[in-house]
Amino acid sequence: MTQTETLTPTQAPERERTDEGDHDRFAHYAKKDAIARAYVTGEPIVALCGKKWVPSRDPSRYPLCPTCKELKEAGWTIR
C-alpha cells in the first residue's frame, strides 16, 4: 500500500464484456484454425453450438458451453 494509490486512476472493475453478450462467458468448441485466426483478426467465429463469438485467449477461465458439450458428445463436428 502506498500513498500514491489514492491518486492513481484505477480501471473500472471488469464488467460484462460488451462484445456480444453473456455467451462470451463460456468456452465454446470451434475449429482450431478459426480460433487461431480470430485471435489475430478479432473477428467472431462460429462455435459448434452455432454461437458467433470472439474467442477468449484463455478459455479455461470459462465453463464449457453446455450446448457445445452436448453436441460434441453427440459426435457433431464443425464443417
Ligand SMILES: [Zn+2]
Ligand atoms: Zn457453445
